[in-house]
Amino acid sequence: MSDTSSDGLNRRSLLRAAAALGGASLVSACGGLKGTGASSSDVLRIGYVSPQTGPLAGFATADNFVVKRIQEAMRDGFTAGGKKRRIEIVVKDTQSNPNRATEVTRQLINSDKVDLIVGSSTPDTTNPVADQCEANGIPNVTTIAPWEAWFHGRGGKAGQGFTYTTLFFFGMREFAECFFPMWQRMDVPNKNVAALWPNDTDANAFRQGLGPMMKKAGYTPVDGGAYQGGATDFTAQIAKFKESEADLFTCTPIPPDFQTFWKQARQQGFKPKLATVAKVMLFPSEAEALGELAADIATDFWWTPAHPYKSTLDGTSARQLADAFAADTGKQWTQALGSVYSLFEIAIQAFKEAGDPKDRDEVASRLRSMKISCMSGNLDFTTGPHPGIAIQHPVGGQWRKGERFPWDVVIVDNSGNKDVPVGGDLRPTNA
Structure with a gap:
């Protein structure tokens, strides 16, 4: 995979520029559709929402790096629903504003036509993102928000959970x-x-x-x-x-x-x-x-380089991921690094497990029933305090x-x- 798109622009520069402007960036694990000969059914789009600017921006320090790592891990595509698939990731910045989170999630659904949305970092992001996904029938997984704030803050019904929206983190x-x-x-x-x-x-x-x-x-x-x-x-x-x-x-x-x-x-x-x-x-x-x-x-x-967990995508350990982040950015690891990475692990696993990864109901069902050992540890979405919640410790x-x-x-x-x-x-x- 080349780090340069067909128009000669550096992909990482595009991503950083868009994040700085509070806009969106569309990146692909295989350089986009141009020249690939891929049909739209071959491409699975994941929307990613987080507070890249504003008072909560510390949570998003690792975002650009993680997107790049996922691109690299998925550069050869993967098989889902009996055919080869490619991943595209559309990144949106909430600017640490819940109203903006609602707005950009609607953009992902209505304009970018994503197949699944992941989101991270505090209820100011996770709740409005999940609410829009639930209302529009879009499979969704979020993290870094206490489950009580996510579940009760959205009017969740005990023992029932939600149909399209899931969470992994922990609670009181x-x-x-x-x-x-x-x-x-x-x-x-x-x-x-x-x-x-x-x-x-x-x-x-x-x-x-x-x-x-x-x-x-x-x-x-x-x-x-x-x-x-x-x-x-x-x-x-x-x-x-x-x-x-x-x-x-x-x-x-x-x-x-x-x-x-x-x-x-x-x-x-x-x-x-x-x-x-x-x-x-x-x-x-x-x-x-x-x-x-x-x-x-x-x-x-909930995640450090000392945690004994590994990637489901390429076997990278927590320590190796933290070291790669430091080598790539010159910055110190943050625990959001592991969480954001696992959002994409879970999304890709749901696509792989679905008979038709374009079937939103089936993908959402796969999220709710998922058991996965990944960069964030052993996550079981079936045994949480409510269906669709996986607990970390x-x-x-x-x-x-x-x-x-x-x-x-x-x-x-x-x-x-x-x-x-x-x-x-x-x-x-x-x-």
Whole structure:
């Protein structure tokens, strides 16, 4: 496969330019239809939606690389429905806006005529994308959103699930299995947990789901209040947390809000002994932005180079994928790398398993019944809390000064997933 299309333009440059403009880029595993002699039935189009720009852009750092890797892995095509097929990928940027996510998903369905849509990163993306796919009968799989926020946030019916839309990630129980063991290892005078939960779909899932689990486990959540995203002054929340004498801290804000909060917390003297955060500090860029204040902040890790998982497409290991990303981009791996890669693994597997990969109902059925061991581990969409949801099991990791890059992750607790080795001791965030 050549990296240059028939008009002489570099494909990667096209992809990056389109992403920077918030537009779409159409790329193909075999260079497109021109000159291939392929009919439209030979080509399977996958739409990909993610927040490549805006406050959630950290989630999409690996997108261009993953699309390129999928192109390379699929350059010779594959057999589905008794004939050779080729993949085309149409990339759309939500600009971190749920309304934009709805708009670009409609474009994929109505204008780009895709056969399946995948999407990633927070309910601001996954929910509007899935809603459009469900309404229009388009097979869909998304990831990196707590299943409760995805399922209940879309009005899912217990035990029934959705017809066309599926998800792999985890939920409140898995967050508890990740965070609670780290809390238990801290010697703290009380079990008050400061909780910075804004008023959005994600945080409300934590407030309504993790909050009761905390109480059942003997912890007392100290809710800072349902503030609106984009806040610039967290003095009231910090005062409440200090008054409660909470030595444990958790949160689910958007990344820019956490950066603001954490700096103000240090300035105003709120220094919890252990911070276990969600939705933020998932990526190296966030640790770099905080500098010294990033040290020993803990969060959930559902994919790292240490995870013992491999690609279904070419056998690449998690470590090899992370190393290839660094070699190709000069950047550090992010855990979204594994998740986005698996979106395409799952999509291609559904096409392969379908008698007719152009039959949307059949492909959707294959997604709902899928069991696959892939870059994101062993995923079973039939045994989740509801049909069409596959559960991952995160482990606890902390940010430490790195060697090759400014900050790196050390896995400090694998209570939730023994497949992943522990790489170091749990340390207090603030001694």
